Structures are given as structure tokens and as C-alpha cells.
Amino acid sequence: MVNSHADPMSGGLPAATPSGTPDLHARALAATVVPMGLFESRDAVLTAVWVNEAFERAVGYGLEGAHEREPAIRAELERDPVRAMQLAEALLAARPFTPTFTLGRADGSRFVCQVHLSPVPSDDAHDTPRYWVAAFQDMTEQLSHDAEQAALVEAERRERRSLGLIAQVSDLLMDVDDPHALREIAMVLRHAVVGWAGFFLNDRGLRAADGIDGGPGRGHRGDAFRTATRGPRPDAPDVVQLLLDGERDRPVDLALDAVYACGSASEWLAQHVSAQAQHPTDGQPAPSGGRAVVFPVPGRRRVLGLMAVVPRDEGGLRAIEPAAMTILELTARRVGLVLDNARLYDREHRLAETLQRAMLPEQAEVDGLDVWTYYAPNSENVQVGGDWYDVLQISPDVAGVVIGDVVGHDVEAAAAMGQLRSVVRSYTFDITTPGPVLERVDQLVTGMRIPRSAGLVLSTLTRREQGWRLEWSRAGHLPVLHVRDGVATELRDAGGALIGFGNGVRSTSTLDLVEGDVLVYYTDGLIERRDRGLREGLAALAGVASRITARDAAGIGEELLSRLADHPEDDVAVVVVRVPDPRDHLERARSPRRRRWSLPNEPSSIGRARHAVVRTCQAWEIPDAANAELVVSELVANAVLHGFGHVSLQLYDTGDGLRIEVEDGNPAPPVSTDGHPGRVGGFGMQIVERLADWGWRQSRGGKLVWAKVRPGSLPETGR
Structure with a gap:
């Protein structure tokens, strides 16, 4: 309501005094571009008595319009008793106060406005101020800026969370031998973005999977869908089979309570997801959603499996936010890549190891000699190398023993080893004497252009009336160890260059063996370590061999392995030959x-x-x-x-x-x-x-x- 003593020409302010100062103040307030008004305080209620032109331009109405909207302001205060109490206390104490109100414009729009209220001192300093001047600040732009900044901060937070989740998934995938890697990834997704998650691998049928393994051929059989000729009429297509067949490469919705064709992939997956989601293994409450979202886990050539998730809210795909969808798709792709690489490596490794083991001979039973053989690929890196051995029964009274090493740890090394083994075996049966045999092998290997360097020791043991005679020749390989009466000696004679690099002449050395003598053939994996050089390894082998108490070749070999190759860093091949001693049964050995x-x-x-x-x-x-x-x-x-x-x-x-x-x-x-x-x-x-x-x-x-x-x-x- 307008004050009855106000001057209409001054916009509702009291008339100016003769000095003209109040009139100057009134014109200044009316001319400012800041929306302003003068309010009268009555019983802790403010009533507008004057507004300037800037206020009218800002809201589209003047003093009368302000009066019409005062009930809405009071209603807003009634809904916010805390702010109403703060305003009443400020009016009573006559101190400035800056409340925030939502004001309406003439066009019906609303905006947030901050009102800076200050009391106008009365003529009598002891009287409570009756009038309050207000400056109105439109917060629309500020709030929009704050909202934009908040949105940017939230977007960055979501992005960092997404990157953190992907990094966590990548860390879990680093250990492909972890039998629970996929289960842990599913739990990470469940705690972060979905209500439930699980992985299903496609190995001749779907099966729930907790970890990454070697895939088909490793003993796993899918317990998935079986074909059936009868069943209820389906009311939903087999979308899961479309994913498995590669006809769809995007996630699909799977209604868990729909009727699918009996024996179909969708029926099997819906049943298993429903059962697992309702009985989670991490103790968290199960999601109540009736729809799952199924992502393909792609490999290079085919779909290796599926990742199924149940959103936290109903709605399937629509219930998953775009950021969460990106996380899930990246997770499925990374799992597929790691799974494909692991299976590819597993296939190559098994192929190479099968090839290598197929080329290794069975342990020959040599009449009159105790022979034990051993081979193991590198257990730490699961590599395949070119280490090999051969035990030959050349004739009833002649046995041959070969041990060698082809450079490398791959299929090519294993293949080169197989070629070399066949050549050495063939010439040994034909010529027998080690030196000439290696000379012929040099000639043939040079013509065959075997791509890998190789070293070996070839020896023959011939039965004589007085015992056994050993003949040997070395081609760039470690010397055979001879043990007699607790003394270990390296047979370094008859040495030469690697196979294929000989100068045309290979020598042969001879040693007569007696009862109880032991020969140890080995590759460098038995003695070499990162913290132990070749010389130290040879000394360690001689020291262990000289103290062995076992009375049979297998016991000697086992003691060598337990002392020297408990954690091998390379392939290990060992052949132990012992000339039996009639006194062996008289003393019980203290061997492993x-x-x-x-x-x-x-x-x-x-x-x-x-x-x-x-x-x-x-x-x-x-x-x-x-x-x-x-x-x-x-x-x-x-x-x-x-x-x-x-x-x-x-x-x-x-x-x-x-x-x-x-x-x-x-x-x-x-x-x-x-x-x-x-x-x-x-x-x-x-x-x-x-x-x-x-x-x-x-x-x-x-x-x-x-x-x-x-x-x-x-x-x-x-x-």
C-alpha cells in the first residue's frame, strides 16, 4: 500500500525538504539500473511502498503488481519456517538481512532472486526503523553458471569413476590364472553400476564361469541348452542365440519371466540368471528386476561368451545410464580380448608341448643298466623349449644316450629339436661311434638349414666282460658328470662347436665304468639361475652329486632335482645312468x-x-x-x-x-x-x-x- 504522505512525482517516496537533498536521493534511487524498492515494516511483515523503474523493467510490473504477489511471498515463508524466523529476528533487531525468494514475472515465469534488505534509520535514533530499502539481485545467471559447473564436476567424477572401474577390471584380468577373476569382476560391477552381473562362456554350450581357463579341450563341457522337440509355444525370440551366432553385436534385453523355445539359449540363460541373481554369493540383497541385459564377450573370430547384468531398477537397457553402459561394454570387450589371448596362448603352448613331448622317447629299459629320465618345461613362465634327450637300445650290448638343447622357447624350437633328434638317432644306429656320428650330423644339418643353433652330447655304453665302456663326443653342450665313490668329475674331453659349426673332425673320448658308477646328463636349466652363474652351477651340481646316498638312478635324479631345480627358471632335462652294484641291497640309502x-x-x-x-x-x-x-x-x-x-x-x-x-x-x-x-x-x-x-x-x-x-x-x- 502506498504511503498517503508520499509524493507521486518521486515514485512514492516522501516529499523533499526545501534543501533539496532528499529529492536528489530519490532521483538517484529512481535512476539506478539496480531493481530497488522501499518496504514498510508492520508487525514483522514487509509491505512495498515504492519500487523504481529498474524493478519494473526487470519483472514487468510496478508497485501494484508487487502488492498482488505479496501473498505468494508470505506463503513461501510459511513453507520455510526457519527462513521466516530469521527474517523476523532481523526486522526486530534492525540488522541487514539477505534472504532468497522465488519471484514471478508478469509473463508468468519465475526466477530466484536474492533480496538485500537494509533498515532506514528513523529520525529518532531510539525508535525501531519503520522502512527498509531492498535491492533485488537476479540469481538466474549465477545459478545457471553454478549448475553448469556442478554438471561439469559431476561429469568429471563419473568419468574418473569409469576410468577407475576399467582400471580395476584390467588389474583383475592381469592374473589369467586366478580361478575367480571373472567372479571378482562381476562383484566389482555389482557394487558400482548394476544390481547383479555374471559371466557365461561358450564352450560347446554355455556354462557359468568364475575364471579364465584354456577353453575347449580342457575338460569343460557346457551344461547349456539341449534341443527338444516338444514344449510350450515361445512368445519371445531367442535373442541370446543371435548374440552367440554373431548376428547381433549390441546388448539385448532378456525378459527373465518370458516363455522361450524349449532348449534354447535364451531359456537356459534366463533360468540361470534368475537362479544366480536371487542367490548371490557376496551376501548382498538380490535385485528385484525382471529383465537382464546381455552383452556379447567378443573374440577375434567368434563370440566367446556372454556377460549378463540385472539393472538396479526395472527397465532393462533403459534403466542403465550411458556412463554405466560404456563401462559394461568396455568390460565385456576387455574380458573377450584377454580370454581370446589366453586361449590362443594356451593352444600354442599345448601344441608346442605336445609336439615336444611326442618327440621325447619313452624311457628305455637297458639290460644291465639302471636308467632314469626326466623332462619339464619352465614351470614359472610355462614356456616350451628345445631341451631333449634320447635313450637308445642300439644292440643287445650297446646303448646310446643323447641330451641336447635347441635355442628358443617356441614351436620352431620344438620342431628343430625333433628334426635334430631324428637325424642323430638315425646316424647313431648306423655308425655308433659318437665322433663320426656328429660329423655326419654337421653335414646334414648344414644342408637342412635348421634355423636354430643347438648343442648336444652323444654317448654310447658298450657291455664288456669287465663291465661297461663309455664313449662320448660333445657339440657345444655341458659336460657329462661322472660320479665314482663320492667323487664327481666333469667329462670335458671330446668337446667341439655347436651342431652345424664343426670343422669336419669330431673326437671321441673313452672311459671304463665300474659297478656303482653314475653318469648325469643334463641341460643348463638344472644349474643356471639369475643369481648363480654357470661355473657356480656346475660346482653346485658336482657338490650335490658327490654327497648323494641313493642306490638307484631314480633316487639320484630326484635328489638332484630337489637340491638344484626346486624352482627352475628354464626347461630341465636330466638323464641318470647307473651301473648296478651287487652290494646295493646291503645298505639302506638316505635319499629323498x-x-x-x-x-x-x-x-x-x-x-x-x-x-x-x-x-x-x-x-x-x-x-x-x-x-x-x-x-x-x-x-x-x-x-x-x-x-x-x-x-x-x-x-x-x-x-x-x-x-x-x-x-x-x-x-x-x-x-x-x-x-x-x-x-x-x-x-x-x-x-x-x-x-x-x-x-x-x-x-x-x-x-x-x-x-x-x-x-x-x-x-x-x-x-
């Missing part, structure tokens, strides 16, 4: 009670394993060799019939019995055979249960079945 053999996956390995157990029990003076023979026969038979890959046989003397361990490449549990008469291993695991305590566990390469033979057990009758 462990033996190991690598056997091909074929029925003949069953007989070899039985023979190895019998010989070991005799060397260790362990009774019940017949029971151990039956147990190992059944374990190896199961590995041959139901497993794949090489079979590893290990024997341990536990002090109160014999422990047998058989490992193969199939991670599935042991399978009992049906016991048909005449069938290899026909008595199955029943006889193992009768004679031994046994169990099994997963291993890195498949499964390991163990059995501890009970002392005093009776063998199965009728065997």
Missing part, C-alpha cells in the same frame, strides 16, 4: 623318497607304471609291492581310459606306507570302470578302495588322484 614318471596316454603305460612301482618298492624295501602294483594299475588305467594328455605318476615313501599320485588332463572326477573281465583296469576303483585310502583334487592341468596303500592289505582274489 620320491619318484616321478611322465607316461604317454596309451595302454602300454599301465604296464610301465606297474613295473616302476615294483622296482621302487624293492629299492625302498617297502612290503606289499603286489598291492601297490594293483592300485597303480587301476589309477593309471582310469587316467588312460578317461583322461587325456600325458599321465604323470609320482610315488612317495611316507614312512608308514607308499603314496601313489596319478595326474591327467581331465578335471572331471575319477570314473569307476564296469569291471568287465579281460578289460584293462576292469576292476575299477573298487579294488583301490579295498587296498588303499584314496581321494582326488583339481590340479592346474586337470585332476590328481592319490592313494595311500594300507600296510598288510590283502590283494583281491582271482586277480
